[in-house]
Amino acid sequence: MPAEIVSRSRATPMEIDGAESTDVTKIDMFLISDDDNQYEQDILRNTFDPLKAWLAYIEYKTNYGTVQEQAFIYERACKELPRSYKLWKMYLDFRVKHVSGLNPAKYEAQYDKVNDCFERALVLLNKMPRIWTDYLEFLMKQCKITKTRRTFDRALRALPLAQHNRIWTLYKPFANTASGPTAVKIWKRYMQVHPEDAEDFIELLVELGHYTEAAKKYIDILDDPRFKSKKGLGHFQLWSELCDLLVNHAREIKGIPVEKIIRSGIQKFSDQKGKLWSSLATYWITRGDFERARDAYEEGITTVMTVRDFTHIFDAYAEFEESVIGTLMEEAADRAAEGATDEDADYDLDIRMMRFEQLMDRRPFLVNDVLLRQNPNNVIEWEKRVGLWGENKQEVVQTYTDAIAAVNPKKAVGQFNQLWANYAKFYEKGGDLRNARIIMEKAVKVPFKTVQELAELWVEWAEMELRNNNFNRAVEIMAKATQAPKRSTVDYFDETLTPQARVHKSWKLWSFYVDLVESVGTLDETKAIYDRIFELRIATPQTVVNYANLLEEHKYFEESFKVYERGLDLFRYPIAFELWNLYLTKACARRIDIERLRDLFEQALEDCPPKFAKPLYLMYGNLEEERGLARHAMRIYERATRAVSDEDRKEMFDFYITKSASNFGLTSTRPIYERAIEALPDKEAKEMCLKFAEMERRLGEIDRARAIYGHASQFADPRIDPGFWKKWETFEVQHGNEDTFKEMLRIKRSVQAQYNTDVSFIASQAVARSQQQKDGVSSAVDETKDAMEALEREANAPVGFVAAKDTAPIKGTIGDEAPKQTVANTEEIDLDAMEE
Structure with a gap:
């Protein structure tokens, strides 16, 4: 750019205004130079696409012309092409740029010139939203509220509805800045188009102090079921905000109910x-x-x-x-x-x-x-309310009356019968027994939820009479409560029937009744009640025992035995076990006929489960020992070993063996031992074999004892049961010779080999490892290594050979001669001991 052009490129807004207002014919000699002739000629020649020529001319002036020259070219271009959006946009941006740094109040005239430019552009370009938005942004900087508001309104009227959002984007901040009635009016117009922004409008109204209008707007959005809060608030949250507004500004809000x-x-x-x-x-x-x-x-x-x-x-x-x-x-x-x-x-x-x-x-x-x-059916709370009134008798009675009227017996929470009982006790404490009885008479007619509640109420009534020493009346009340047809077919658990129809089968009611009659009545009356309980088939094992004890106390022993028999007809095992136990004990104590007792025992054992058989068999055998024959007792014990449960079988065999030995000698126990070994599991059979072998040893039957040890060896793994082999070894040392000892070792090795290939060996190893962990053994690896070496030596040794000594080297350095340590061999035969 030439130096003279650069010096003139900075022009004031006054110069630009001069370029705008001066006639072109008068100033062309000053603003059109010789260099511009080419562009002027292009404009004259290019009549079909003049925009292109003007844009080239503007670009040239932008690079090499002054600001005044640029404004002059822009003015000419916009007058030649008044409908060109591009030219007007460039021109307006150019004019706004040159006044943007000036104070709108001080240079109001210059800003007005730019405003006039925008107005001239909008004459033909009023459908262009960008022109409007630029103009509105320019006006908002000038703080001209009325002019800006009117221009916003003109833009909204000129532009189609689809373009309004671009205007409202500027209009809302302007309204918030303007504040006062202007803002409210603008927002009201906006609400007609965008009701979803009602919350922002409400915030503005609250800030401006328009509380009544804010409340009305809240009411509008709450009444609109289609309204959705942009802030994600629910219906109740909006309601809460409305209530807070109404309450906090109660004096300012008018006309709202x-x-x-x-x-x-x-x-x-x-x-x-x-x-x-x-x-x-x-x-x-x-x-x-x-x-x-x-x-x-x-x-x-x-x-x-x-x-x-x-x-x-x-x-x-x-x-x-x-x-x-x-x-x-x-x-x-x-x-x-x-x-x-x-x-x-x-x-x-x-x-x-x-x-x-x-x-x-x-x-x-x-x-x-x-x-x-x-919950008006909450009996507990009604009781608390009675307690709150204390000594206020009138209110207590009223509370009881209200409670009885309010509570539904079928839905009562708590003991509704106790509420009636307490109501009666209230009058009883006051000495008004007549009203207490009236209340009880009404109470026993209430359809309670369960039979138990009604039964407890009858008992409460009888106890009230007892407290007042009316014993006969108490008996009459219980007789009335238990009144039922001779043969009642009513099911106690039938919920379709009322509690009053089923209460005569309540065991609690009959139990209290029989205790009451037993206390104040005769034996015949008590027996009649017990018999009635059996007829209704509601007797319990305790009822049977109580009735039998009552008759026994009055020396009616045979009748007490009949009561036990009636009870046994009602109950089966396991309940019958307790009754048989008592019955047989008392029958044996009475020393009735032995044949009758045998029949009773046989009846008791007929359907007896194995887990209950042991006491009965012991009692039966004891009876035969005391009053019968010993061989009969042995047969009973033998039956017991077959009938009892697996848990009791070994103990039963031990008892049987003891009894047989004491009655018929040790030799008589041999078949019992043999059958026990066959019948018992391996572990218990091994223990029985040890006892059998010990008995044979005491009898001097060494070969029989050795044979028993050999039979028992199949149940004893040497790894986990060394005690058995220790006993056999001791036995051979005392009673055997070298051949028998070697035979024992051979059997031990064969048993161990058998367990090595058996699944049970794996279990035995696991048990052994767990036992070592419990004992705190820390060198499990070394011990396992030593055990494996010992097994290898045994496997490689010739048959029949027993090593006298075995040495194990002590760990030392490589190349050094390790010292020897002597280790005792547990299988070494002490020949001196054998000779002795």
Whole structure:
């Protein structure tokens, strides 16, 4: 660029305005140079595409012309092509750029020139949203509220609806900045197009202090089921915001039925009643109407259904009363300091103090009311309410009356029968036995949930008569309670029948009845009741035992035995076991005929399960030993070894062997041992073999004992049962010779080899390892290595050879001669001991 052009490239807005307003014919000699002739000629020649020529001309001037020359070319181009959006956009951006750094207030005239440019552009380009947005952004910098607002309105009217969002993007911030009525009007227009932004409008209204309009807008969106909060708020959250607005600005909001709105919320949001009732009361407090606030609190605490809501309201109520009392006390203190008196104010303070104390005293009753409103069938809460009244007899009676009327017996929570019983006891304690009986008569007609409740109530009635020494009347009551047809076919567990129809089969009722008659009546009367219990087939094992003991106490032994037999007809094992045990014990003690006893024992053992057979067989065998024949007793014990359970079989064999040895000598036990070894499992059979071998040894039958050891060896793994082999070894050392000892070792090796290939060997190894861990053995690897080496030596040794000694080297350095350590051989034969 030439130096003279560069020096003229910086022009003031005044020069640009001059270029705009000066006639082209007058200033062309100054603004059109010889270098511009080429572009001027192109414009004249290019009549079909003049835009291209003008753009080239503008580009040239942008690079080499002054600002005034650029403005001059832009003006000419826009006048020649007034509908060219591109030219106008470039021109407007050029003009805005040159005034953007100026103060709009100081250079208002220059800004107005640019505004006129925008207006001229919009004459034909009013459908171009970008021109409008640039113009509006330019106006917003000039702080001309009215002109800007009107221009926004013109843009909205000129542009199609699809383009309005681009305008509203600027219009909303402008409205928020403008504030006041202007902002409200603009937002109202915006709400007609975009109702989903109602929350932003409400925030603006609250900021501007238009609380009534904000509340109305809340009501509109709450009434609109299609409204969805852009902030993700639910219906109740919007409701809460509305209530907070209504309560916090109660004095400013006019023309809105606040109480009606909050009450509708109480009905709609049942889980937030506590908060809404407190909000309603706070609204009246803000309005200064304390009496209506107190009415709201009272209505709230007497209608809510949950303790949480009640606590919320009650705490707010108490705080309100405390604040009012505190204010009145401060005023009274101020008057006292000034020496003035006000009787009405003091009287009001006293009343409020009494009201507050009464409120705090009512709290337990109010909480109880809440729980009873939740479930009027809660018997426990009714009992608590009775306790709250204390000695107030009139209220206690009224509470009992209300409870009986409110509780549904089939849905009662707690013991409804106990509520009736306590009601009767209340009159009984007061000495009014007549009313107590009337209550009991009504109570036994109530259709309770279970038969047990009705039975307990009959028992309570009888006990009440007993407490007042009316024994005959108590018996009559129980007779009435247990009254039933001769042959009752009623099922005690049939829920389709009323408790009154089934109560005669209540064992608890009959048990109390029989105890009562046994205490105050005769033996015949008691027997009749027991017989009636058996007829109704409701007797329990305890009933059988009690009846039999009663007859035994009165020396009716045979009848007591018949009672046991009747009980055994009703019950089977395992219950029958206890009855047989008592029956047979008492029969043996009475020393009745031996044949009869044998029949009884046979009956007892006929269907006896194995786990209950042992005591009966022992008792049977003892009977035969005492009063019969010993061989009969042995047969019984032999039967017992077959009949008892697996857990008791070994013990039974031991007992059988002991008895046989004591009665018929040791030799008689041999067949018993043999059968025991066959019948018992391996572990117990091994123990039995040891006992059998010991007996044969005592009898001097060494070969028989050795044979038994050999038979038992198949049950003893040398790895996990060294005790058996130690006993056999001791036996051979004492009674054998070298051949027998070698035979024992051979058997041991063969048994060990058998277990090595058997699955049980794996289990034995696991048991051995676990035992070593329990004993704290830390060198398991070394011991296993030594054991494997010993096995290899035994496998490689010739048959019949027993090593006298075995040495094991002590670990030392390689190449050194390790010292020797002598290790005792457990299988070494002590020949000296054998010779002795």
